[in-house]
Amino acid sequence: MTPADLKPVRDHIASRIIGQQKFIDSMLICLLSDGHLLVEGLPGLAKTTAVKALAEALEGDFHRIQFTPDLLPSDLIGTDIYRHEKGEFEFRPGPLFHNVLLADEINRAPAKVQSALLESMAEHQITVGQRTYPLPKLFMVLATQNPIEQEGTYHLPEAQLDRFLMEAVVDYPTREEELKILELDHQQQRTNYTPPAKRLSQAELFAMRRDVANLYLDPKLNHYIVDLVQATRNPKLYDPDLARWCRFGASPRASIALARCARARAWMDGDQFVAPHHIQSVAPEILRHRLLLTFEAEAEGITTDEFVNRLLNLVAIP
Numbered sequence: 001m002t003p004a005d006l007k008p009v010r011d012h013i014a015s016r017i018i019g020q021q022k023f024i025d026s027m028l029i030c031l032l033s034d035g036h037l038l039v040e041g042l043p044g045l046a047k048t049t050a051v052k053a054l055a056e057a058l059e060g061d062f063h064r065i066q067f068t069p070d071l072l073p074s075d076l077i078g079t080d081i082y083r084h085e086k087g088e089f090e091f092r093p094g095p096l097f098h099n100v101l102l103a104d105e106i107n108r109a110p111a112k113v114q115s116a117l118l119e120s121m122a123e124h125q126i127t128v129g130q131r132t133y134p135l136p137k138l139f140m141v142l143a144t145q146n147p148i149e150q151e152g153t154y155h156l157p158e159a160q161l162d163r164f165l166m167e168a169v170v171d172y173p174t175r176e177e178e179l180k181i182l183e184l185d186h187q188q189q190r191t192n193y194t195p196p197a198k199r200l201s202q203a204e205l206f207a208m209r210r211d212v213a214n215l216y217l218d219p220k221l222n223h224y225i226v227d228l229v230q231a232t233r234n235p236k237l238y239d240p241d242l243a244r245w246c247r248f249g250a251s252p253r254a255s256i257a258l259a260r261c262a263r264a265r266a267w268m269d270g271d272q273f274v275a276p277h278h279i280q281s282v283a284p285e286i287l288r289h290r291l292l293l294t295f296e297a298e299a300e301g302i303t304t305d306e307f308v309n310r311l312l313n314l315v316a317i318p
Contacts, residue, residue, distance in 0.1 A: 001208045003270050005200075006032075009057040012196045016053040017046040018184055019177040025268070026168040026285055027054050027142070031205070032212050032264040035165025035257065036121050036141040038106075038289060045170045047144045051102045059201045060099030060138050067109040073116035077126050091128060096120050099136050099202075103143035107154055114160050117141065121163040138202050158248075158292070165257050166282070167289040208267075215263045216273040220318040225258045225279060231311050232291055238314040245297035245307055250290040257286045276317045284308050 006028065013024050023039070027050065030037040039047050048064070055062035065076065078094035095101060096117075103117070120126055124135045143164070145156075161167075173181060233249030235242030261282040266274045288304040297307070 001204060001211050003268050005204060006208065006268070008196065008198060009054070009200050012057040013050060013053040017050050018180045019173050020046065020050065020170060023047075023050060023168050023170050025265075026166050027051070028268065029261050029264040029282065030142075030165050031058075031140065032208055032267065033165060033257075033260040034140075034209060035260070036163060037143070038161070038164040038167040039142060039144045039170060040147050040167060041144070041170030042172070043146060045172070047170055048102065048104060051100075051142045051144075054142075055100040055102070057196050057199055058100065058138075058205070059199045060136070062100045062102070063095040063098040064102040064104060065095050066104050067106050067113065069108060069110060071109045071113045073112050076113065076116045077120075077128060080128065091131070091133070093133070096126060097133075097135060099138045099140070101139075101141050103141055105145060106143035107145040107156055110154055111157070114154070114157060118160055118163060121160075138205065161289045162251055162253050164289060166261065166285040168285055169288075212260075212264050212267045215267050217259060217263060218273070221262075221274060221276065221279065222259065224276065224315070224318050225255050225262075227315050228258065228279075228283065228311060229255045231315050232287065235311070239310065242307065242310060242314075245293055245300075245302050246291060247294050248292040250287055254286055254290050258283065261286060280312050283312060 010024060010028065013027075027037060031054070039051070041047050052062070052064070065071075074094065076094050076096050078092050078097070080089040081092050082088075083090050106114075120135060120139070121141055124137075124139055126133045126135065141164075229250050229252070231238055231249075232246065232254075235246050235249075258279055262274045262278040265278045265282050269278070271278070284305050287308045291304045291307060293302065293304060293307065
């Protein structure tokens with residue numbers, strides 16, 4: 001498989017939304033790396049549309065679930081139904097048993113519902129009572145959240161945030177892109193929706209994942225990845241300001257994510273091996289939701305992206 005085989009998926013997404021190339025790349029990298037994506041952005045920036053377009057271009061089942069404060073864990077996992085004619089309970093699977101799950105406004109659901117996602121995202125299985133059910137081999141959660149909405153929302157626990165391979169931030173389009181959005185909307189009003197001519201099969205996707213996993217990553221770059229993650233835990237070794245700004249660093253999952261996503265980024269670029277710039281290009285999306293900054297950093301207006309950029313400039317490349 002080659003990056004050209006992924007082009008129909010990218011083209012279909014591009015036919016549904018304008019711009020947002022960084023966001024599209026993050027979705028494809030997570031898809032190739034067998035990971036989950038957290039999407040943060042203001043309302044109306046085509047987050048849901050982009051996720052649905054990705055699902056349309058893949059062979060598999062898609063389900064969208066709107067997270068609300070009254071949602072129950074069984075609404076995600078499923079439940080045992082008593083069959084009177086059989087005299088026994090039968091498990092009815094919930095939305096988590098689909099291949100691609102869109103968790104819309106994930107931070108609107110309470111802790112019990114958030115905890116229902118943890119096992120599925122980390123272990124690709126669901127436990128109900130005394131029985132454990134495997135999830136499909138292709139299983140991907142794409143969750144959206146609104147950064148400015150505070151009424152009726154819950155902060156996602158750090159343990160769950162760590163399960164997301166990447167966090168993408170979607171920003172406003174440029175003036176030129178917004179003009180194209182108007183043209184696209186007018187075009188969609190006049191014509192019927194056309195599905196993709198060919199959907200990417202799961203066999204093709206798994207072959208791409210094998211190619212990504214086999215891409216060469218020099219052992220020296222493994223040292224660079226670990227140095228980056230270790231620097232988030234011991235920033236005082238690099239800059240006293242960084243030590244003032246960071247309360248907790250990233251977990252070893254961040255190191256694993258950096259290696260996986262750097263391979264996916266290099267494969268998508270058509271390169272035969274991973275280079276330092278591949279690691280640096282995916283580092284912000286991997287680290288931004290895994291770092292906890294101090295109140296002092298927030299008071300000074302320091303963001304996690306600024307913290308990561310400072311680290312990238314300070315940690316030596318082998």
